Amino acid sequence: MSTSIQPQITEVTIAVVFGGVAVLVSLFAYLFSKPSFPENAPPLTKDAYPIIGSFQFFTERWDFFKRAITDSPTGNFSFYAGKHPVIGVSGPYARKLFFDSKDMSFGDGYAALLAGAPPVKEDINPSDADRNVEDFSSHFAKRLTNMVKGPQLKKGLPYLLQDARKNLDQLAAEPEGITDPFDSIYRIVFQLTMRTVACKDIAEDPALLDQCLSHFEAVEMASTPWAIMYPWMPSLSQAKRTYGGAQLYIIFKRIVDARQNEGLREDDPLQYLMDLGDSIKDIITFVIGALFAGQLNSGINAAWILIYLAHNRYWFDRVREEVISVADRYCSDSSLPLKERLMQVPIEAWENDFELIDLCLKDTIRVQTPGTAFRKNISGHDIPLNKQGTEVIPKDAYLAYAVGDVHYDPALYPDPEKWDPSRYLPERAEDKKIPYGWMGWGLGRHPCAGQRFAKLENNVIVAFFLAYFDDVKVVDKTGKPISKLPSAERNNSSAQKPTKRVYLKYKVAA
Numbered sequence: 365m366s367t368s369i370q371p372q373i374t375e376v377t378i379a380v381v382f383g384g385v386a387v388l389v390s391l392f393a394y395l396f397s398k399p400s401f402p403e404n405a406p407p408l409t410k411d412a413y414p415i416i417g418s419f420q421f422f423t424e425r426w427d428f429f430k431r432a433i434t435d436s437p438t439g440n441f442s443f444y445a446g447k448h449p450v451i452g453v454s455g456p457y458a459r460k461l462f463f464d465s466k467d468m469s470f471g472d473g474y475a476a477l478l479a480g481a482p483p484v485k486e487d488i489n490p491s492d493a494d495r496n497v498e499d500f501s502s503h504f505a506k507r508l509t510n511m512v513k514g515p516q517l518k519k520g521l522p523y524l525l526q527d528a529r530k531n532l533d534q535l536a537a538e539p540e541g542i543t544d545p546f547d548s549i550y551r552i553v554f555q556l557t558m559r560t561v562a563c564k565d566i567a568e569d570p571a572l573l574d575q576c577l578s579h580f581e582a583v584e585m586a587s588t589p590w591a592i593m594y595p596w597m598p599s600l601s602q603a604k605r606t607y608g609g610a611q612l613y614i615i616f617k618r619i620v621d622a623r624q625n626e627g628l629r630e631d632d633p634l635q636y637l638m639d640l641g642d643s644i645k646d647i648i649t650f651v652i653g654a655l656f657a658g659q660l661n662s663g664i665n666a667a668w669i670l671i672y673l674a675h676n677r678y679w680f681d682r683v684r685e686e687v688i689s690v691a692d693r694y695c696s697d698s699s700l701p702l703k704e705r706l707m708q709v710p711i712e713a714w715e716n717d718f719e720l721i722d723l724c725l726k727d728t729i730r731v732q733t734p735g736t737a738f739r740k741n742i743s744g745h746d747i748p749l750n751k752q753g754t755e756v757i758p759k760d761a762y763l764a765y766a767v768g769d770v771h772y773d774p775a776l777y778p779d780p781e782k783w784d785p786s787r788y789l790p791e792r793a794e795d796k797k798i799p800y801g802w803m804g805w806g807l808g809r810h811p812c813a814g815q816r817f818a819k820l821e822n823n824v825i826v827a828f829f830l831a832y833f834d835d836v837k838v839v840d841k842t843g844k845p846i847s848k849l850p851s852a853e854r855n856n857s858s859a860q861k862p863t864k865r866v867y868l869k870y871k872v873a874a
C-alpha cells in the first residue's frame with residue numbers, strides 16, 4: 365500500500381507547490397505590474413528602484429524634482445510612484461496645461477498620490493458606487509464654497525474673534541511667556557477651522573476639540589510612501605490612519621445621531637449638510653476632508669508668519685502700525701487697549717484692510733509651503749506636452765508639478781530662501797515677472813476654495829497676537845534667543861511642522 369500512495373503524495377505535493385508558485389507569481393504581477401510609458405512620453409528618471417519605482421519622490425521630493433528636471437532635455441520626465449505612472453512637469457507650457465486643462469482631473473490626481481484624509485467607514489448608500497472621484501471633488505468644493513461665502517464669514521466673525529481671544533488670554537496667563545506656535549497657534553487654527561467648516565459642538569468643547577486634533581494628527585502623520593504606493597498593503601501606519609479616521613467618524617456620528625434623534629438643531633456647517641439631506645457617510649467624508657484641506661496649510665503658515673515677524677523687527681513694527689491704524693479707523697476711543705478696539709473692526713476691513721499682513725502671508729506661503737500638485741489625464745487619449753507635439757502625457761497617466769519650479773526659482777525670487785514680503789510691492793513685483801509666477805492659492809481651474817476664510821483667520825490671529833503681545837522674540841526651548849531661523853524643509857511633500865522647533869517668547873502688551 366505504501367508504495368502506491370507514495371508517488372501520489374509526491375505528485376500532489378509537486379502540484380501544490382507549482383500551483384502555489386503560479387498563484388504567487390500572478391498575484392505579484394497583478395499587484396506590482398506597472399503600465400508602460402509610450403515612446404513619446406518624457407524620458408524615465410534614473411532615480412528609481414526596481415519594482416517600487418522612484419521612492420525618492422517620497423523621501424526627498426524637491427531634490428528628486430530638481431535632478432529629474434535638470435537631466436531631462438525638456439524639463440519633463442516620467443517615473444513610477446509604486447504602480448502609478450507619473451509625468452513630472454515643469455516650465456511655462458506644461459504649467460499652463462496642468463492648471464488650465466479640463467482633461468486634467470484634480471480629484472483623481474490627489475486620490476492616488478496623496479494619502480491625506482482617512483477612509484471613512486462605509487455606510488449603506490448604494491448610489492456611492494456610481495460616483496466618480498472628479499464628481500466628488502466638485503461636490504466637495506461646492507459645499508465648502510457655500511460655507512466660506514461672505515454672509516457666512518460675516519455671521520461667524522464674532523465667534524472667530526472670541527475663539528482667538530480666549531486662546532490668546534490663555535497664552536497671556538502663561539507665567540513663562542514662551543510658546544511653541546506649532547502647538548498653540550496651530551490649535552487656534554484647528555478651532556477656527558472646526559467652527560467654520562465642521563461642527564460648533566466640537567469647536568466649543570475644549571476636551572473634544574483636543575481629542576479630534578490628536579486623531580487628526582495621528583492620521584496625518586501616518587501618511588507614508590507605502591500607504592500611497594500600495595494602499596492595499598497592511599501596515600502599522602495604515603492601521604493608525606484607519607483607527608484615527610474611525611475615531612473621528614465615531615465623534616461626528618454621535619453628534620449627528622443626537623441631533624437627529626433628539627430633534628436638536630445648531631447653526632453650523634454640520635447642520636447645513638444635514639439639512640441638504642446628505643448621507644451620514646457624505647457628511648463625515650466632507651467634514652474630515654474639509655479639516656484636512658483647511659488645517660495643515662493654514663495652521664503651519666499661521667505659526668510661521670508669527671515666527672518671521674518676531675524675527676524681523678522692521679516687518680513686526682510695520683504690521684503693528686497697520687493693526688493700530690485699522691483699529692483707529694473703526695474705534696476712536698484710544699483709551700481702550702488695542703485688543704478691545706480691534707473688536708469693533710467690521711468684516712469688510714478684516715477681509716480687505718490688512719494689506720501688509722497679506723504680503724507677509726504671501727511670502728510665508730512661498731517659502732514654507734513646499735510640495736507638489738497632482739492631476740490625472742482623464743481625456744482618454746495622449747495629450748501633447750509641447751507645441752510641436754513631440755512629447756505627450758499618456759492617457760490615464762498622473763501628473764506632478766512641484767511648486768518649487770516657480771517659488772524657489774532665483775531668477776524670479778532672488779535669494780529664494782529669504783522671507784521678504786517687499787518682493788510683492790509694485791516696484792519689485794517678483795511674482796508678476798512671468799504668467800503664473802506665484803501659485804500659493806492655486807491657479808486656473810482649481811483655485812483654493814478656502815482662500816477667503818484662510819486669509820481672514822490669518823488676519824485675525826496675526827492682528828490679535830500683535831495686539832496682545834510685544835517684545836516677541838524667537839527662542840529655543842530654554843528661552844535662549846535664536847539668531848538664525850532653521851531652513852525651510854523643501855523636501856517635504858506638503859506643509860508640515862518643522863523637525864527643528866523654534867519657540868516664541870513674548871511679553872503681554874501694556
Ligand code: HEM
Nearest residue numbers: 505657658661662665737804805806810811812813814818
Ligand atoms: C494658508 C492656507 C492655504 C493655502 C496656502 C492653500 C493652498 C491651496 C492650493 C495651492 C490649492 C490648489 C491645489 C492644486 O491646484 O492642486 C488649494 C485648493 C484647495 N483648498 Fe486651499 N489653501 C489654504 C487654506 C485652505 C482652507 C482653510 C481651506 C478650507 C477650509 C482650503 C480648501 C481648499 C480646497 C477645497 C481646495 C480644492 C479646490 C478645488 O477642488 O477646486 N484651503 N489650496
